[in-house]
Amino acid sequence: MKLLDPGTEIDGFIVHECIHSGGMAHIYRVGYANSARDPGFPMAMKIPRMTVRDGAENIVSFEVELTILPALSGPHVPHFVAAGDLLRLPYLVMEYVQGQTLQHWLDQHPARDLGARSAEAIARIGAALAMAAHSIHEQNCCHLDLKPANVLLRPDGSALLLDFGLSCHAHYPDLLAEELRKAVGSPAWIAPEQVVGVRGDLRSDIFAIGVMLYEMATGELPFGAPSTDGGLRQRLWMTPQPPRAHRADLPEWLQEIILRCLEPVAAERYPSAAHLAFDLANPEQVQLTERGRRTQGPGLRKHFKRWLKAAGMHYQPSPLPHDQIELSPILMVAVPHDDVSDVTLYSLREAVARSLGIRPGARLACVTVISPSAASNSDSERSETALRRLHLARLKQWAQPLPLTGHSVSYHVLEAGDVAQALLRYAEGNRVGLMILGAATHGLQLQRFIDTVPIRVARDAPCTVILVKQQLPFDALGAGGHGADEGHRGQGGQAVPEPG
Template identity: 45%
Template structure:
């Protein structure tokens, strides 16, 4: 069926104002509706003179998923039209250009590429928490709000963990944009959120080096993704920091188990480079040798679709746990109680990422003294103490980090850290109640009241006996 669309015509109350673009599977029109001041865009699938069912299946997929999405990292869904008489989706129009416009400028300054990567990682984590894997992450599908948040668009290839996968049901071939496709997508596995991290790794590589790590493969060439690793970024861009190469190559690992467990963990590394644990990835200047590549090739010949994890399950297996540690003199018993609680959590959450945080309280008005009497940095001393606290936990280096935050309001600093870094759980100690704490409110009670995630409050046995506040191991979910 052919629809004669032109400027000024009205479709279900939406006036077509401007034809924006025509892609391989859809037209985009700027539209307006009386009484709705928000800029809108109408997406109309290309079903003209074609026996290809793919555009309509992608449209049905997007029409199912978009109404279920919310938040700043997705366009707001407005309306949709049925296949008869004319299918369409109307959504919020994000002003500006996509990241595709930046491809004219590659390679970008690596610091700018890192900022872009962190924003996209936050957007992906938000999407994954809504049970959706994008499966077509690339520069043209990423917009940026005026407030700075990355916005992911185009959900035609996406997979919702709680809805039918129409593409998998109807087709027996991989879907995606070949330069950005993860190895498991080549095997038609569409249920691993770490596929989106692979695609983001391709984007970061491209922005940093100016080249795509796997070129633009066609046809059967895409299977090389199952055994061939890319040229390390520092071989093409010597000023790329080792920590950034570590992060990029970890995203591009062939086995999803070797990548970051979640997009939130990737964002945490990109925004805290000093905490990135360097492995042999960071120093590579050449691809893997022939024997290692040959062994992967042999394995790829027998490769089958990987085990399909539950999207929410993958995120829950790899939470970010913030441990707020009070290093004040006399707090040794409480620090030990915290350590025992963290061990208990780690025994259950085997892939958790631990963020050990201490607050170095500063004054709002006075000049702060951040050195001891011998001129040694209090910040560095706290960091050493934090590392000593965490050493006995036996957590692999890549899954534990240490931060000393300087702030006048410890509770606000912890809550802000948790919110910005997508923390899933906070563990914080609390001492016995006192008149001053009851009057002003303790740090732990403020964190419980304001935190964007669940909180466990830990007390020592002695403090539990004298406390008038909530009991030991209080949780707020």
């Protein structure tokens, strides 16, 4: 199909200039012929290429996007506006978002531009990208074609995902899996499980984000851009050169994050994009392993063992994205430090232990909030640092008896005058899935008139909240070792008992 001329009218839309001409579609800037229908934002029209030389995947991927895009919402995807008749003229009209793609950012900042490609800048972009991916994962959608050209960076620092033609949504048939019998994706960024035909695992998107982080950090692609099936299959067993072998100035924490994203086995990557975003936003809390300290890749012996393992590997169907997130939430506990009894601290610890026990992939964030006056009363920067270290030490001491094997854990001291608002901001900013805090000691009747911190948090939190009542240890032992939770409250406001 030839390019449309500016001024062409299609179903009430006036076509303006062509803003992108790709291998699978043309994209035009459009507007309504009737200005009264103006939606309040600029629009773009996407029309798939359908010449005799174009493959069947063009129209199949268009059908996929036509199905999935209207089902997605939130600030990380463009608003869907309208769609054309597949039998007459297929098209999609969506919001046209201002910004530059990550590919443009890479082109503007070559690998030698170490200032623009600093670890902090890479982590900031990576965290925004991970948050965008987590947003669609929560809606049971996997993008499966994340690459720099499909990531739009807004001026405010957030990211928006483009082109859902190769995506998979748990609520709709996977047309690409049904109609195409080969690996579908962009060769440089496709995950190992996608190579062998497994689709719908959110950790495939985490692998693609790892490839982009690697490229931002080093200017190189970790697996090149293979054009053969054999080249694609190498990532089932091959470990790329450590980023620090390309750039010695990269910190170990960034290499740890990148190489964890690029693990061949999905279960060895981050369990959710929220976990990845959390590490990128809190580099001082990244738990370093041998991955972060490497300066050269594994030897031939280790690669040979991985090759043998990959040759006999059978990929299992993955959990639905939303279910995977539920199994691996970021669990936040608010630990008070002022006017708090040992009974309260004990009860909180018991509640956290139970929650970790039934959520094997959970990551724990221990948070305490101190007032600005406490910090400002310090007579020097040194004493202020000592105060924060004191509270961090108390958090670690409180968490020491917890069964943390297999769980990542981090400790955070927040400074704020409004404790409830600080906890809510932290939960929203870090995509916390479950928050645990102590219930107010006021009577229930009195709480109807006093807007306590627990009541405010439970009312406004973006996640499930567990309010824990005080429970003496000997009372818990007498009840068979179970503490007494007041219950937890989800976003809908319904209180239900915590399982376990």
